[in-house]
Amino acid sequence: KAGVTQTPRYLIKTRGQQVTLSCSPISGHRSVSWYQQTPGQGLQFLFEYFSETQRNKGNFPGRFSGRQFSNSRSEMNVSTLELGDSALYLCASSLGTSASTDTQYFGPGTRLTVL
């Protein structure tokens, strides 16, 4: 079974631009969660989508948004990029049940650099 895929793997943008990242979950998984990883803050939760609906959201500004399509693929958008948005953006997929045993599997990540 194929794993979680993310595109693109690397991105370089300048301040003020916007960016869209894509994530395709493991076949059969309906939940997609997004995380930001930086050396200073570690891994932080951005938001989670299930059945095209955002079910949960972390403490990030409104410049960070996302959506999910009917095939469970998800996109994440960051508008008006700031230098501090430089990070590894990770997508994780899971079955999406509310069971405490629902396990998240990570994709390879998108490395975003903002100049």
Next chain:
Amino acid sequence: QKEVEQNSGPLSVPEGAIASLNCTYSDRVSQSFFWYRQYSGKSPELIMSIYSNGDKEDGRFTAQLNKASQYVSLLIRDSQPSDSATYLCAVLNYGGSQGNLIFGKGTKLSVKP
């Protein structure tokens, strides 16, 4: 603010030794705990999950959970240089109708040949 704490290391052990990684969490009602391994420049890879008090073994890895002490640990027996990585402890936090993972900052493990 729910928190997960780990010793950042680096933890250095000789090849063949037991590596012991520790994690504490602040939310007493947490039920699900995970250990991920992350090699430099790579994404986190799930090693173990544990939900009940006690030990859970998988090959050279043993996860230990003590909910009363709010403590999770990971033991790696017969450590190999290939185990050198950052180990992330994660706790499932329920917000809304679905949980999200809260991660510790990770412990960097170095296994010396």
